[in-house]
Amino acid sequence: MRALTVTPGEQDSLLVTDMPDPVPGAGELLVEGLALGICGTDREIVASAYGFAPPGEKRLILGHESLGRVRQAPAGSGFVPGDLVVGVVRRPDPVPCQACARGEFDMCRNGRYTEHGIKEIHGFGSELWKVEVDYAVKLDPGLEAVGVLMEPATVLAKAWEHIMRIGARAWFEPRRVLITGAGPIGLLGAMMGKARGLEVHVLDLATEGPKPRLVHDLGGVYHTGSVGEAVEGCRPDIIIEATGVGRLVFDAMENTAAAGIVCLTGVSTAGRHMEVDAGSINRDIVLENDVIFGSVNANLRHYEIAAAALAEADRSWLERLITRRVPLERALEAFHPEPGDVKVVVDLGRE
Amino acid sequence: MRALTVTPGEQDSLLVTDMPDPVPGAGELLVEGLALGICGTDREIVASAYGFAPPGEKRLILGHESLGRVRQAPAGSGFVPGDLVVGVVRRPDPVPCQACARGEFDMCRNGRYTEHGIKEIHGFGSELWKVEVDYAVKLDPGLEAVGVLMEPATVLAKAWEHIMRIGARAWFEPRRVLITGAGPIGLLGAMMGKARGLEVHVLDLATEGPKPRLVHDLGGVYHTGSVGEAVEGCRPDIIIEATGVGRLVFDAMENTAAAGIVCLTGVSTAGRHMEVDAGSINRDIVLENDVIFGSVNANLRHYEIAAAALAEADRSWLERLITRRVPLERALEAFHPEPGDVKVVVDLGRE
Numbered sequence: 235m236r237a238l239t240v241t242p243g244e245q246d247s248l249l250v251t252d253m254p255d256p257v258p259g260a261g262e263l264l265v266e267g268l269a270l271g272i273c274g275t276d277r278e279i280v281a282s283a284y285g286f287a288p289p290g291e292k293r294l295i296l297g298h299e300s301l302g303r304v305r306q307a308p309a310g311s312g313f314v315p316g317d318l319v320v321g322v323v324r325r326p327d328p329v330p331c332q333a334c335a336r337g338e339f340d341m342c343r344n345g346r347y348t349e350h351g352i353k354e355i356h357g358f359g360s361e362l363w364k365v366e367v368d369y370a371v372k373l374d375p376g377l378e379a380v381g382v383l384m385e386p387a388t389v390l391a392k393a394w395e396h397i398m399r400i401g402a403r404a405w406f407e408p409r410r411v412l413i414t415g416a417g418p419i420g421l422l423g424a425m426m427g428k429a430r431g432l433e434v435h436v437l438d439l440a441t442e443g444p445k446p447r448l449v450h451d452l453g454g455v456y457h458t459g460s461v462g463e464a465v466e467g468c469r470p471d472i473i474i475e476a477t478g479v480g481r482l483v484f485d486a487m488e489n490t491a492a493a494g495i496v497c498l499t500g501v502s503t504a505g506r507h508m509e510v511d512a513g514s515i516n517r518d519i520v521l522e523n524d525v526i527f528g529s530v531n532a533n534l535r536h537y538e539i540a541a542a543a544l545a546e547a548d549r550s551w552l553e554r555l556i557t558r559r560v561p562l563e564r565a566l567e568a569f570h571p572e573p574g575d576v577k578v579v580v581d582l583g584r585e
Numbered sequence: 586m587r588a589l590t591v592t593p594g595e596q597d598s599l600l601v602t603d604m605p606d607p608v609p610g611a612g613e614l615l616v617e618g619l620a621l622g623i624c625g626t627d628r629e630i631v632a633s634a635y636g637f638a639p640p641g642e643k644r645l646i647l648g649h650e651s652l653g654r655v656r657q658a659p660a661g662s663g664f665v666p667g668d669l670v671v672g673v674v675r676r677p678d679p680v681p682c683q684a685c686a687r688g689e690f691d692m693c694r695n696g697r698y699t700e701h702g703i704k705e706i707h708g709f710g711s712e713l714w715k716v717e718v719d720y721a722v723k724l725d726p727g728l729e730a731v732g733v734l735m736e737p738a739t740v741l742a743k744a745w746e747h748i749m750r751i752g753a754r755a756w757f758e759p760r761r762v763l764i765t766g767a768g769p770i771g772l773l774g775a776m777m778g779k780a781r782g783l784e785v786h787v788l789d790l791a792t793e794g795p796k797p798r799l800v801h802d803l804g805g806v807y808h809t810g811s812v813g814e815a816v817e818g819c820r821p822d823i824i825i826e827a828t829g830v831g832r833l834v835f836d837a838m839e840n841t842a843a844a845g846i847v848c849l850t851g852v853s854t855a856g857r858h859m860e861v862d863a864g865s866i867n868r869d870i871v872l873e874n875d876v877i878f879g880s881v882n883a884n885l886r887h888y889e890i891a892a893a894a895l896a897e898a899d900r901s902w903l904e905r906l907i908t909r910r911v912p913l914e915r916a917l918e919a920f921h922p923e924p925g926d927v928k929v930v931v932d933l934g935r936e
Contacts, residue, residue: 333756333844341755341874343843396754400876403750404692405684478871480863492694493684498871506864512831513857520829520849520879523692525751527877528870 237360242285256364264306267582269382271299297359298351299385318373321365340531374545380552387540388532408471415476416445443574461485478502588711593636607715615657618933620733622650648710649702650736669724672716691882725896731903738891739883759822766827767796794925812836829853
């Protein structure tokens with residue numbers, strides 16, 4: 235089969251190569267790849283800033299934003315050929331930490347997890363892949379065109395769950411959320427904020443392209459400019475930071491309402507030095523009982539929540555998040571940003 | 586009666602002056618002041634950096650770390666003359682926000698609360714004071730020597746409650762806590778960490794004086810030097826930051842274990858600029874699912890928790906936190922730091 239592979243740590247090593255067809259073991263599904271979403275982590279791996287091939291191998295099949303169709307399923311597995319399916323990204327270590335032992339591998343304490351397409355296990359960027367039944371999530375059959383958004387949606391499902399659980403340490407009935415960054419993470423976060431009945435604001439640099447309209451059609455308010463300008467007169471109870479840009483991270487910390495919650499989801503690069511007023515930031519966080527927390531990855535519960543959220547969402551709006559599709563043989567084009575990109579997807583299906 | 590008063594906004598205005606005796610209304614206790622703890626907020630008010638007199642008055646009776654003995658109590662109030670009592674610091678606005686309406690005035694959303702000795706209502710730094718029965722907390726009769734530590738203990742009772750509630754968003758069984766700053770807040774935080782069965786580390790600059798011994802006698806490990814050195818090889822699940830020093834705040838953010846929680850309790854001054862690696866801080870918070878939150882003030886539930894914590898604690902250890910006592914007529918001396926100070930208390934009792 236053909237697969238999108240990379241040699242971690244080696245520049246310009248991204249290629250579409252031939253790899254052996256996967257052979258499903260007991261309790262595993264054989265899946266035909268339909269689509270693969272490309273995100274910042276993939277770009278980081280391609281830029282040789284991260285990523286680990288499976289032990290003993292040189293190349294890693296890239297891809298963790300999966301969508302496929304079951305070709306072969308064990309009897310009694312709950313899956314049948316034809317089911318739309320997504321593979322869970324992370325696996326706990328065989329000797330799990332106490333969080334992983336409880337199924338909370340998204341909250342792994344010792345860092346010895348593996349991740350499909352990222353860390354030590356092959357990804358889903360191939361014409362065929364296999365996945366354990368216990369780590370496969372079935373999607374509504376109507377989601378073929380947008381199911382590739384599942385993985386980013388799980389990240390937001392977890393983020394929102396943790397926002398609400400942290401908020402519940404005291405009285406918490408949020409009314410307003412600001413999202414910084416109108417990429418796929420930001421927009422899916424906005425969609426889930428709307429689904430919770432919140433007033434949704436989204437801040438991004440783009441003045442053209444699909445982002446302003448996507449926010450508007452969701453019923454949200456689109457802002458360009460600074461965080462301070464976006465929140466003027468109505469500070470948000472929640473900020474979801476989805477850019478990883480240092481200035482926005484610190485602006486978010488200082489611009490929530492009292493008892494506000496900032497959820498950081500953007501993975502940034504170390505070495506971005508800047509000057510901050512540490513006294514003012516600390517004082518504001520303390521005197522307002524503010525919370526800043528980071529959220530990464532998702533466990534099986536979040537996959538179930540995300541699957542339900544996608545099934546309930548406006549499909550045509552979701553489809554518009556996928557602004558570019560390239561076939562597997564031209565997959566490298568997906569790594570060259572183009573104006574107006576929101577989510578770029580590699581189509582894996584054989585013609 | 587004599588009282589410790591200040592004209593907010595006016596330098597060098599701290600004085601022991603004569604003020605009218607309080608006249609308790611229905612539902613109020615008349616209390617003989619026993620002791621008043623002095624903290625950083627009092628020093629900020631004395632330095633004219635904060636503080637508000639009651640509407641229509643020029644001078645504010647200072648003091649929010651109270652301890653007194655009931656002289657007069659309404660029948661059926663649950664209090665009788667002779668009871669040891671502490672007054673709650675904060676009051677909700679008569680038109681409360683939704684948090685205040687639920688008794689969570691510590692989480693006030695609109696900032697229109699008042700605070701005894703700080704914001705618009707007289708404090709407890711006087712020979713006599715009055716307090717509403719509903720905002721008075723009875724102490725174990727054996728706590729006369731240390732009951733003045735109640736208010737700082739309530740701040741920690743709330744901080745620990747929120748740490749555990751936030752932690753409970755996922756699996757959370759913390760083993761190790763680091764406290765930065767061995768002042769009264771830090772040491773009471775350490776005491777409560779020990780009471781929870783945690784391994785307790787305390788970091789402070791002091792190499793002499795009572796602090797190292799106080800930590801040691803609690804069964805904790807005392808560190809000087811940097812946060813990085815204090816946590817080397819065993820990063821803490823929880824950091825309680827009790828200095829407000831910018832460098833420590835950011836070091837705390839980067840030095841927790843995965844899924845770590847940093848609780849900021851130190852109120853710092855704005856205008857402390859420093860350079861930080863925003864990329865690295867954000868990346869660490871996200872990839873480790875870390876939380877940073879601020880905690881200030883306390884509601885009635887936290888007063889009850891703190892009263893129980895003091896009643897169960899080692900009294901002789903608590904007494905050693907009070908390193909200096911000055912009589913009311915020499916109260917100004919309490920505002921001049923001396924080597925070895927932990928908690929300085931003004932004795933209010935008439936001889």
